[in-house]
Amino acid sequence: MIAWLDAALPPLDPALGFILLLAAGAGFGVARLFDRPRSRPVPEPHRYADAHGDVTEPLMADRSNVEWTDATWTPIRAKHKATGKVGWHCTHATPGCVHCYAEGMNKRLGTGLPFKPGHADEVELFLDEQMLLAPLRWKKPRMIFVCSMTDLFADFVPDEWIDRVFAVMALTPHHTYQVLTKRSARMRAYLTGTPARLGSIIFLNALRLQPPGVDAEQWRRAEDRPFPLPNVWLGVSAEDQRRADERIPDLLATPAAIRFVSAEPLLGPIDFRNHRVCSECENTPFKLFKNDPLCPEPMPLWSDQQCPLHWWPSDGCDVTLRSGIDWIIVGGESGREARPMHPDWARQIRDQCAAAGTAFFFKQWGEFAPLASFTDPAATHEGLPEQDRAAVYRVGKKRAGRLLDGVQHDAMPEGRR
Numbered sequence: 001m002i003a004w005l006d007a008a009l010p011p012l013d014p015a016l017g018f019i020l021l022l023a024a025g026a027g028f029g030v031a032r033l034f035d036r037p038r039s040r041p042v043p044e045p046h047r048y049a050d051a052h053g054d055v056t057e058p059l060m061a062d063r064s065n066v067e068w069t070d071a072t073w074t075p076i077r078a079k080h081k082a083t084g085k086v087g088w089h090c091t092h093a094t095p096g097c098v099h100c101y102a103e104g105m106n107k108r109l110g111t112g113l114p115f116k117p118g119h120a121d122e123v124e125l126f127l128d129e130q131m132l133l134a135p136l137r138w139k140k141p142r143m144i145f146v147c148s149m150t151d152l153f154a155d156f157v158p159d160e161w162i163d164r165v166f167a168v169m170a171l172t173p174h175h176t177y178q179v180l181t182k183r184s185a186r187m188r189a190y191l192t193g194t195p196a197r198l199g200s201i202i203f204l205n206a207l208r209l210q211p212p213g214v215d216a217e218q219w220r221r222a223e224d225r226p227f228p229l230p231n232v233w234l235g236v237s238a239e240d241q242r243r244a245d246e247r248i249p250d251l252l253a254t255p256a257a258i259r260f261v262s263a264e265p266l267l268g269p270i271d272f273r274n275h276r277v278c279s280e281c282e283n284t285p286f287k288l289f290k291n292d293p294l295c296p297e298p299m300p301l302w303s304d305q306q307c308p309l310h311w312w313p314s315d316g317c318d319v320t321l322r323s324g325i326d327w328i329i330v331g332g333e334s335g336r337e338a339r340p341m342h343p344d345w346a347r348q349i350r351d352q353c354a355a356a357g358t359a360f361f362f363k364q365w366g367e368f369a370p371l372a373s374f375t376d377p378a379a380t381h382e383g384l385p386e387q388d389r390a391a392v393y394r395v396g397k398k399r400a401g402r403l404l405d406g407v408q409h410d411a412m413p414e415g416r417r
């Protein structure tokens with residue numbers, strides 16, 4: 001072989017030969033670097049998107065790829081009774097759950113089970129004490145997405161566990177917690193049914209939680225925390241108008257320092273303009289109808305434009321309604337089975353937020369993005385419903401990016417700590 005090369009190649013200048021030799025050596029070294037087996041297997045990063053956003057390998061809580069948070073924290077865990085594998089558990093609640101990232105992660109790296117009610121008996125749920133206390137060890141303030149791998153207010157989570165999660169949040173006022181749920185009714189019931197006992201629950205749980213070596217003064221201070229906790233933001237997922245109308249009234253009736261909505265994956269247009277509260281007392285307007293025999297048609301006693309407590313002219317109140325939502329996150333779905341988000345749905349919410357003074361965060365296009373952004377012939381309409389073909393192309397999450405009409409929307413609520 002060498003002799004054949006000698007014969008075939010022209011004579012080489014010695015200086016050039018030396019340079020080529022060096023380059024070949026360096027190339028070989030680089031190739032070896034890429035070839036070298038890693039000292040320990042690194043799990044392939046997997047991304048999934050749903051109403052909770054995208055998370056990459058949330059096994060370690062102290063980091064997150066979610067654009068609107070710093071860390072994820074899921075102390076509610078599950079153990080597969082037959083195999084002993086530890087992961088998470090949840091159950092699909094609505095269409096936004098269909099491609100749940102947490103479920104995919106759990107099938108791959110957790111218990112191996114899907115998030116279906118039929119599998120509830122196969123797992124033993126537990127409160128992971130080590131994970132529960134993790135925020136106490138994080139000295140640097142963080143935005144923390146609570147229960148990114150399940151739903152804190154799902155029916156399989158006992159009140160006592162929620163109490164202890166709230167105890168940790170009360171004990172760590174230097175962090176900001178973002179609690180996002182699809183079970184808005186349970187969240188409302190928990191936070192309106194227990195305010196009188198919430199302080200003592202937090203304090204009692206704080207005492208139980210106290211790990212050795214942690215400043216006892218920190219625990220005593222828990223008793224003095226105001227309610228609602230100023231460092232806890234409460235939010236609901238809403239993928240379409242129906243879910244927004246079901247969940248947002250619960251959210252508005254729940255005491256919270258900051259209220260937010262995650263419209264991800266956005267599966268239809270949403271009009272948020274009817275979800276308002278009185279700027280004076282935060283009550284939500286509602287209609288009552290009288291049954292007056294003189295009036296054949298039911299008449300609204302209170303208009304949905306007025307606060308029920310401030311509508312009497314004799315009040316002398318000049319009270320207006322304002323948006324009850326402090327922050328709205330919008331995102332499209334990613335992954336092979338992603339459902340497209342029409343650009344106009346995102347634009348409409350952006351414009352509603354601007355008009356209402358609500359912080360708007362455009363998290364991602366997801367798998368599909370507007371045609372105008374792409375000239376690549378590889379972009380495709382494949383899998384897109386007919387009515388959306390003129391609007392968006394499947395280009396993949398990374399290339400789709402997160403610019404809406406050329407602008408990156410990263411607004412956070414004013415109360416961001």
Ligand code: SF4
Nearest residue numbers: 090091092097100150
């Ligand atoms: S509520 Fe959240 S974690 Fe639970 S199945 Fe639905 S998307 Fe997944």
